[in-house]
Amino acid sequence: MGPEFGRLAYVRHVITYTLSPFEQRPFANYFRVGLPNTWRRFRSSVFRVTPPFVVAYAVYSWGTEENERLKRKNPADYANDQ
């Protein structure tokens, strides 16, 4: 039932080389390459992800203030009261 190992795909002329984990450093270049790469990934997606949330926050902020303002009396209406 469903795909199984052994009958997934036929791939020819692909040679893979691997290094034994005992011949590797486990966190090689974790900061030296990792941090610049994280910055690169952030830069490439930040202007697609954040603008809608900036707009949404502006709407939330304005909406909350406007609702408060509408619940208050306007002092100018009572300026000439004696």
Next chain:
Amino acid sequence: MAHQLRKSHPLLKLVNHSLIDLPTPSNISYWWNFGSLLGFTLLIQLASGILLMMHFLADDSLAFMSVAYTSREVWYGWLIRSLHANGASLFFLCTFLHIGRGVYYGSYLNENTWNIGVLLLLLLMATAFMGYVLPWGQMSFWGATVITNLMSAIPYVGDSIVTWIWGGPSVNSATLTRFTTLHFLLPFILMATILTHLIFLHERGSFNPLGLISNADKIPFHPYFSAKDAMGMALATVLLMTLTFYFPNLLGDPENFTPADPMKTPDHIKPEWYFLFAYTILRSIPNKLMGVIAMFASILVLLLLPALHTSKRQSMSLRPLSQLLFWTLIADFFILTWIGGQPVQNPYTLIGQTASFIYFFTILILLPLAGMIENLLIKPLRYRP
């Protein structure tokens, strides 16, 4: 080769095919954790729910007291109750993130799995709605009153349907007992539906973030993704325990600490946070029937996504315009949720109506349009002999 029981035993080979030797794309990200997290959360809800049911009394004069008794007198009753209430929030959080993954990565193109998923969402919402009624607090009673009353908008038969659901002229003890029965029953139907969801998924295998066929690069589910899923469950447990132990009432409504009183309507009737987006859409249309239709449409529109997919590429991972619209949809979902918890005053009504319009406009018009524009932007591959 040594005889491997997990491959030959009639029952074990089902477990083997789903959780051990299942060929899984090597590049699925953390967004693929939420399926198993949902199963994990369901088990928490089942266990805590059955334990709560052992002490719950499904009568309108006893329900509130029985929940208070469970919390105060039953050993770790407070913990079981808090786990169940906050577990519901975790359930919906994982559901929304799971659906978001589906929308972003084009998982809806596996139509059978997707359609069953929408059914699962509806079953979950029904279960959660009825479960919230059981403690018989003010918000339990009045939330049930508001939402069941919506069915009266159905032409001709609406009032009869509502009276039939209530078991009387208003929400009463009969309503509570039948909601208790259904709240106990539906999770088992949910489990069976989840099994069919997984059967259809495993026919084709999981998709992956690139949206490309990954048959040439699959790895066994165990140990790679069993370990990753276990880590996801550990993180979800930390989140659930933080809520349960430190902020047990953060997501709840204080009104539900007051026993239900049919003679006293709360100032602000609103559902739990996970229903607020639908509540906004419901209230955005002045006409009652159209509001109900819009509310159901906000869920059922998910069924249209396969037909609305215009892009030549499955995933949004290499489609910037669609990505911007997707995050607009998510931000709009946050706005809808915020507005659902606000009273019906200006400018919340205007914002709610605008956000409801944006929700449908983005899904039905803008996202398909973006797909078509992005198709034109794909550079054609030039054949060089």
